[in-house]
Amino acid sequence: MAKIGFVGLGIMGSHMAANLVRAGHEVTGYDVVPASVEKLLQAGGKPAPDIAGAVAGAEVVITMLPDSPQVAEVVLGPGGVLESAASGLLLIDMSSIAPETSREVAAAGAARGVRVLDAPVSGGEQGAIKASLSIMVGGEDDVFEAARPILEDLGRTIVHVGGHGAGQTVKAANQLLVAGTIALVSEAIVLLEASGVDGERGLEVLAGGLAGNRILDLKAATMLARQFDPGFRIDLHHKDMGIATTAARSAGVALPVTGQVAQLVAAAKAKGHGSLDHSALLKVIEDLSGR
Known part of the structure; x- marks a missing residue:
């Protein structure tokens, strides 16, 4: 079981984080909406006061955010994921964003020793609730294999489709x-x-x-x-x-x-x-x- 930081607890992310808790992972989550963090707490997860708090001590960080600007801010910006990340961290961005943003995040992660995957999902809220999502993954082969056990706790159809940005x-x-x-x-x-x-x-x-x-x-x-x-x-x-x-x-x-x-x-x-x-x-x- 892994120590997972989860940033973005909206319609999809809240259910995904709860499924990871049920699978036995230690999940610490953050969202700009306090009620969403409270929902994770009720599911058995731990609240974080900010992004750095979600990343601290995590082996894996998952982001589930609305669009490219939010991913860039949360991952690349001041106080963001990469600023707080230890070398060797596995960052899985499951947002649906522009492929070029995924490639930018992957390059910035590599410069800091962080392994990155883009892994957007399909299946909607019901797929998130039932952990039956279809997950399309872009990134390096070995990183995909390292992430597979966690992705299997979130979805049923999990396919490595190519390099960085291919998932998007x-x-x-x-x-x-x-x-x-x-x-x-x-x-x-x-x-x-x-x-x-x-x-x-x-x-x-x-x-x-x-x-x-x-x-x-x-x-x-x-x-x-x-x-x-x-x-x-x-x-x-x-x-x-x-x-x-x-x-x-x-x-x-x-x-x-x-x-x-x-x-x-x-x-x-x-x-x-x-x-x-x-x-x-x-x-x-x-x-x-x-x-």
């Missing part, structure tokens, strides 16, 4: 697929209901055929009920679609459908739906159809 590229591909699928499920619901077909029965049939997908499995019922309590917020998916389109430019490839779906996500944010679940893309499709 795969996460960008994941996010464009998820957003595109949500948009198409939304269109299917609008078409079914506008045509007088019972949406629940229609989606039940679709889920059993070639059109079946995880969005239908996990979100069809709440979308039909227009319940958009956040498991993964529109605001975060908007950020991720920006990462995907930027990655496409860097790779010199055209992703025309991704571009269109990114605009739908942007419209959802612009309409004030940023705090809702990403399945609230249905509201945008309904608006476009005058429904």
Whole structure:
């Protein structure tokens, strides 16, 4: 069992840290929201007053933060992870950020003798709760093998996809697929209901055929009920679609459908739906159809 510092105890991070506690690790956590730290304390973890407190004595530090600027500040900034880290520390950044930021963090870590992985996740809040996340890992082979036992306490599908930043590229591909699928499920619901077909029965049939997908499995019922309590917020998916389109430019490839779906996500944010679940893309499709 490891001594783990965990920075970022939000919707995903709080459940992930709790799972590590249940697995027997000694987890010390920090978040800018005191209530999130209290939640870890109730799960059996230890509170830290700041980032340095979470890092002190840790063998492994995990960060789970909203975006690249927060990762850069928490890891590279004054009072950050690297400033407090001992040589040999294993830093696993599980945030979804730009690949270039992951490479910057890895280079800065190497200069201080800190081993770094980028390991973004997919599976949403339920995946975090059930420790069934899909984890896509970028970094060196030996560091991945050292981290594997800890990652196995958080997810079921754990794949080393390449060098530093590769995990973030795969996460960008994941996010464009998820957003595109949500948009198409939304269109299917609008078409079914506008045509007088019972949406629940229609989606039940679709889920059993070639059109079946995880969005239908996990979100069809709440979308039909227009319940958009956040498991993964529109605001975060908007950020991720920006990462995907930027990655496409860097790779010199055209992703025309991704571009269109990114605009739908942007419209959802612009309409004030940023705090809702990403399945609230249905509201945008309904608006476009005058429904």
